Amino acid sequence: MNLSQRRRRRRARRVPTDRLAPLKAFFDSSNKFHFRGLLGNGGQGSIYKIQYVELNKNNSLSRRLVVKVADPFRGSDVEGVTKEKMILEALRYCQHIVSTIDSPDDPLASAQYLGWAWIFLEEMENGTLTSFMQRAKGAGFASLPNRMLWRIFLCMIRACIDMAWPSSSSDSDEQTMQFLDEPTGLAHNDIHGGNLMFGPPADGLEHAVSPILKLLDFGIAQVIHSRDFASAATGEQRNIEDIGIMMAGVLTLQTDWKYTGAEIEVDLSRLGYSSVVLSPASGIFGNPEYDEPDPLPYIDRDMRLIIAACMASNPQDRPEIFDLERWIYSEVSNTQPAYYGINPGGATWESNETIYNIVQQCIFNAL
Incomplete structure (x- = not known):
């Protein structure tokens, strides 16, 4: 891990809980998506860890995801994340491109009225x-x-x-x-x-x-x-x-x-x-x-x-x-x-x- 990565991780750990509260509230309203905290900050928005759990009669599905969120009130690039989402949707079947994840029960659906943009992505668990x-x-x-x-x-x-x-x-x-x-x-x-x-x-x-x-x-x-x-x-x-x-x-x-x-x-x-x-x-x-x-x-x-x-x-x-x-x-x-x-x-x-x-x-x- 280089110096810039260590700084980003320290900044991520120092984010006050109340700053994450509006986002966390969306996920708290869902019984399938569970908010797991901030993963890091980028030039366009912040990336958060999410646990997706779907309970069925015969079995259950649990999957770790990430969500990239752009909030205009925090200086994020909403237009850039919106464009990126469109590009990734066109590349959704490509094996060597990170995959977007769709859900009919998107807990952030109502966040569009706040001007947010977001993308759910597969978690790449083995590092860069x-x-x-x-x-x-x-x-x-x-x-x-x-x-x-x-x-x-x-x-x-x-x-x-x-x-x-x-x-x-x-x-x-x-x-x-x-x-x-x-x-x-x-x-x-x-x-x-x-x-x-x-x-x-x-x-x-x-x-x-x-x-x-x-x-x-x-x-x-x-x-x-x-x-x-x-x-x-x-x-x-x-x-x-x-x-x-x-x-x-x-x-x-x-x-x-x-x-x-x-x-x-x-x-x-x-x-x-x-x-x-x-x-x-x-x-x-x-x-x-x-x-x-x-x-x-x-x-x-x-x-x-x-x-x-x-x-x-x-x-x-x-x-x-x-x-x-x-x-x-x-x-x-x-x-x-x-x-x-x-x-x-x-x-x-x-x-x-x-x-x-x-x-x-x-x-x-x-x-």
Whole structure:
């Protein structure tokens, strides 16, 4: 937990009970929703913990939720939360986007007359990507196994696919090959480790050894089409750049500042793209102009090439989402621990067992 997170948590604990009384009163009127206190404050509103309990004759359902509330009398951004709710409702079936929760017995229904805006969301119980990286560093890790990095990267690509082509039902998958229509142009504009959170273990190859990672907080998202700004990046190109920058930080578990690097020429011919592009990739490759050694010799070079391509200075040089999916899914599906056998730790460091242990130590057991 960094300093700003500790301050937010202390502020949350210091909130006077009477300031929460108006909100708590709404939940006290419900026999299904139970108010559990303040979780934190954000730029648009405050987030509260809620317990949902539904009693039936044969069984009962209990689920932990969170609710994001914007109250205009407390300086919250009602318009921003209202917009975010609309965006999340359009993304409601997307597996790698935090899910909204609807209830016919919404205890806040009458709060609309006070000018409030709110969103009920699933609780992401396993913490943020940033908190995971901090715990990993605290446990003595300098980096993560390549096979785990590929899986984290693929979750980010899936979130980009979700934003570009939102699923229309819970049965839809997130493969780009099914999409023929124009992408939405939705740019998140705030992708960082605090807005990526781990969910529970999930079925399937992609999450067999590490939990699903989901994107949240669409408060400053906007739609940007190429036809609107011919010389600027589309929403999809912005998202691709942002996940490239995020992954560059994940490679070294960097949580103290956002990745930056000097612009260097990167040969992408191995990926089938333009042979040389400019990218701020010196931090993951070294700067050849100064004969800098490779700073990350044990991190898969192909992964670093893809990250450099995502960060390409010219938006038109960045890969298409379907290529990113194809490259990274192939690595997740096919790359075995033995492939990295010559690295320190060898195949053991890249094994499923090692990744399980890191996940258990730094995600599941750390909360």
